[in-house]
Amino acid sequence: MRRYTPELAVSLQIPGDVQVSQDGRRVAWVTAPIGHAQPAPASSLWWRQVDGTNEPRQLTAGDAEDRAPRWSPDGRLIAFLSDREQRAQPDRAHQLWIIPSEGGTAQRLTGFRRGVDLPAWSPDGQALTVTVDRLILAGAEDPPVDVRVASLLPRPRVIVRIPLDGGLPSVLGPAAGHVWDYAWSPTGRELAAVVSPSDLLDSTPDQTRVILLDASTRAERELLRLARLPASLAWSPDGRRLAIVGILPGHPDDQRVILLDLSCGHVSTLDPGETTPLWAGWLGERTLLILSAAGLWTRFTRYEIEAGTPCTLEPVPAGGWVTPPASLSHDRRTLGLIRQSPLSPPEVWAGPWDEGLRCLTELNPQLAGVELAPMEPVEWRASDGLTIQGWLLTPPGSHPGQRLPLVVDIHGGPSAVWGATFHATWHDWGQVLAGAGFAVLLPNPRGSIG
16 A cells, blocks of 8 residues: 655645535535645535435536635525636635526626625525725725735725625625624624724734624624634524624633623623534524534534533544534534544535434545554643643554654644644645654643643
């Protein structure tokens, strides 16, 4: 059998942005090469029946970067972002497009300079919303100040409604700040948005607030302040609550599921125990599905809010890692996600969450016949008695007691984790080193999540 090599590490096809259709019958995703020789990355859209009765169907092709697929409420259209018309331009930007879900010609809906981001369908299916550069809408190229600031932070963006009937776009808000994320309420009358309080230097992920936007009047109301960007934001089916995976001010690095009762403003948190919540979705008006990092693995928990009773679920095989976010159908029965494990690269999984999901893709057939290194969990105690966990990879064919050169690969963060992932990419290169004859230790030092 062949050993794993750097050439294989840069040949991988990786799925992303899994989206279950509202009727729960189909799942869409993005497939992209992990590396690219051209200046800009490329990716394509795919979908498949959740029951696996059809082969994966490619919806877009070519050298464009097509991403962010979003099913229309009736399932007839898929909205997405693409740079196909501006790919060769210096100011390459993504615009909003729609395409029939059964295939056909894509139609461009926007032409904003600097492009758009964060597409979402209104619940009635009559419009889409995106975020647009606030300064472009105002007709200004740069902030009206004498000092110019070089920054990797995004330029401030605002939510804009794009009607499907060809009407003019309209700004929904907020009046100031930068929108990092947002979600429509089930009724379509309001949006919850995660924003920074300023258009300028304060637009950082460490100073955010959750606001409520009225879709008709553009009135806004602050609901909650957060210490950092939340990992997920979701409305309950009845529109009475928001579930936010985030960190409250005064609780550094204590990420929890935050429940916000919109009728009275009451804020509560769910105790994660010895885990770190990564994503939360609603299974019912009073029931949450929570994805958490638990030690070296991820796990799903069904949580009854009023009873306060968590129940661990296994919709996908144990011993792997689910990359958030997951996606739920409108009736909350079908779950879609991306799962990987130490011996298998990321793949798309979908199905009824209470019956078990099936793997719907096989994106990397070139790995057949490749002997991967075993990746074993290890743990030891620090000087103060704290248990430290990690992984040990040993070269294929090595035997117990054999003396081996050791590479220690410490993750950054520090609030990150080496989990049960496919450690065989340009960034996670344990398999590459093991294939070259090294043992590899992946420690999760004090401060790691999970």
